[in-house]
Amino acid sequence: MKMKTKIATTILGLSVAVAGICFGPMTAQAQDFPTRPITVVVPFPAGGPSDVVARIMAENMSKTLGQSMVIENVSGGGGVIGSARVAAAEPNGYTLLAGSMGSHVAAPVLTPGAKYDVDSFTAVGPTAHSPAVIVARKDFPAKDLKEFIAYIKKNGNAVKQAHGGIGASSHMACLLFNTAAGVEPTPVAYRGSNLGMNDMIGGHVDYLCEQSVSVSKQAAAGTIKAYAVSATKRLDALPDVPTAKEAGVTYDMSIWAGIFAPKGTPEPILAKLNNALDKALDDPGVRKRIGELGGSIPEKPERSVAAFNAYVKAEAARWAPILKAASK
Numbered sequence: 034m035k036m037k038t039k040i041a042t043t044i045l046g047l048s049v050a051v052a053g054i055c056f057g058p059m060t061a062q063a064q065d066f067p068t069r070p071i072t073v074v075v076p077f078p079a080g081g082p083s084d085v086v087a088r089i090m091a092e093n094m095s096k097t098l099g100q101s102m103v104i105e106n107v108s109g110g111g112g113v114i115g116s117a118r119v120a121a122a123e124p125n126g127y128t129l130l131a132g133s134m135g136s137h138v139a140a141p142v143l144t145p146g147a148k149y150d151v152d153s154f155t156a157v158g159p160t161a162h163s164p165a166v167i168v169a170r171k172d173f174p175a176k177d178l179k180e181f182i183a184y185i186k187k188n189g190n191a192v193k194q195a196h197g198g199i200g201a202s203s204h205m206a207c208l209l210f211n212t213a214a215g216v217e218p219t220p221v222a223y224r225g226s227n228l229g230m231n232d233m234i235g236g237h238v239d240y241l242c243e244q245s246v247s248v249s250k251q252a253a254a255g256t257i258k259a260y261a262v263s264a265t266k267r268l269d270a271l272p273d274v275p276t277a278k279e280a281g282v283t284y285d286m287s288i289w290a291g292i293f294a295p296k297g298t299p300e301p302i303l304a305k306l307n308n309a310l311d312k313a314l315d316d317p318g319v320r321k322r323i324g325e326l327g328g329s330i331p332e333k334p335e336r337s338v339a340a341f342n343a344y345v346k347a348e349a350a351r352w353a354p355i356l357k358a359a360s361k
Contacts, residue, residue, distance in 0.1 A: 063301035066126055067100040073292070075131045076115025077197060078108045078225035082247035086161050086290050087131035089322055093313035098305065104131075108224045111198030112136025113144050120149035124297035126306060129157065133202050133290045138349045140200025142356050151349045156341040157292040157303060158310040159331040161323050164264035164287055165206035166248050166274065168257045169240035170233050178260045178280035181240075185216040193238040194218040195229030202288045203229065206242035206263070208356065213277075213284045233257065244288050245270060245327030263287075270327035289331075289348075291341060303338050311336050 073091050075084045084106060091102035107115030116136050122128035132154070141147040167178065175181035185192045194211070196204035203226040211217065221238050223229040226247065232238050234256060245262065249270040252259035261277040262268055263286045277284035292310060294303060313319050314330050323330055334340060 063299045066302045066305055067098055069127065070101045070103050071098070071127050071129060072103050072105050073129045073131050074115045074119050075104055075106050076108065076112035076136050077106065077201065078227060079104075079106050080227040081197065081225045082163065082202070082244040082288075083112075083131050083133050083136070083290060085246060085326070086323070086328070087292075089319055090131075090160050090292070090310065090313050093316050093319050094306075094309040097309035097312050102129075109198070110144060110147075111140045111200035111204060111222075113140050113147050113149075113200065116140065117148040119293070120153035120295060122295050124295040124299075126294060126298055126302035128295065129306070130154065130293040131160075131290065132293045134288045134348065134352075135197075135200055135202030135205045137291075137293070137345065138352050139202075139205040139356055142349075142353050143200045143204075151345055153296055154293040155296055155298055155303065156338050156345060157294055157306045158314075158336050158338065159289055159291040159341050159344075160310070160314070161246065161290050161328040162287045162331065163244040163246045163290070163326075163328040164262050164268065165202075165210070165242045166245050166252065166262050166271070166327075167210060167240065167242050167260040167277070168233075168248050168252060169260065170236050170238075171256060171258050172236070173239060173258055175260070178275070178277065178282065181260050182214045182216060182282070185214070185218055189217060190219040192216075192218040192240070193221050195221050195223060195226070195233055195238040195241040197226030197229060198222055198224060201226060203241055203243045205352075205356065206244075206286065206288065209286060210242050210263070210277075210282075210284050213282055230257075246323070247326075249325075249327040268327045270325060291345070300338075307336070307338050 075087050077083050088104055095102045119130035141150045175184045226243050229241050251257045259274045262274055263284050320330050
């Protein structure tokens with residue numbers, strides 16, 4: 034009996050030692066994190082809403098972390114290519130994703146063969162909320178949303194609607210708007226909504242539905258024409274643009290954005306990243322810049338890793354059937 038006890042104790046000791054060998058370096062790495070620059074993949078071209086918000090946050094977070102956060106634009110497939118790259122990255126905190134409602138929730142549903150879903154990541158935290166704005170080329174003939182909808186219904190697929198790729202927030206926003214308004218334009222896909230915006234300004238396409246953080250400045254300057262916002266009240270950044278509800282259209286949605294890490298990223302690393310993001314969201318300069326773009330800062334209860342993870346999974350479950358029905 035003593036011999037068996039001694040053998041069992043030896044085996045237990047070896048198990049503990051092996052565990053220490055395996056997890057010791059990981060724990061040390063988490064404690065020292067970060068020791069080098071962090072790459073934040075934006076799955077859309079530079080200049081789009083995801084890119085703008087990510088750069089604002091990364092610039093501030095780097096001050097807290099003591100290391101630079103480098104933005105890398107990996108566009109294509111409505112956010113699928115860049116998102117899949119981060120999902121497959123080593124979960125060590127050095128490769129992050131600036132995800133959004135479109136690329137994170139819609140794209141895996143709408144893109145056959147997408148190599149990721151919401152369970153491929155863990156949240157770092159949310160970065161911003163932004164309603165969609167229905168915008169058109171500045172010489173579009175309709176004077177308000179009612180005339181805008183009537184024009185599309187009359188002209189049908191002769192009207193060209195741009196979006197930033199299947200699953201992008203601009204694609205998702207227009208899917209829902211078109212369904213609510215009962216219109217069927219011809220969709221024109223781009224590798225990013227900012228490219229579609231450029232073509233719309235040039236008169237090559239007619240309209241798009243995009244986050245306020247990306248279009249508010251152009252709309253306020255008169256470069257494009259804004260017809261409605263998908264918010265419950267008018268935006269401070271666009272006080273003259275009515276809500277869709279004011280025109281009798283049920284179109285109420287908020288497009289969120291956040292930072293994500295590959296599944297399996299150690300909790301101590303997530304905690305450091307979340308803390309840096311939380312400080313950035315409290316920074317007066319950051320809050321002012323997001324507000325001027327027509328976006329809003331997530332409230333404190335929304336910002337934890339657990340809270341945002343739960344929110345994103347609930348969003349995926351809520352939107353999947355809506356998106357499948359709207360895209361048929």
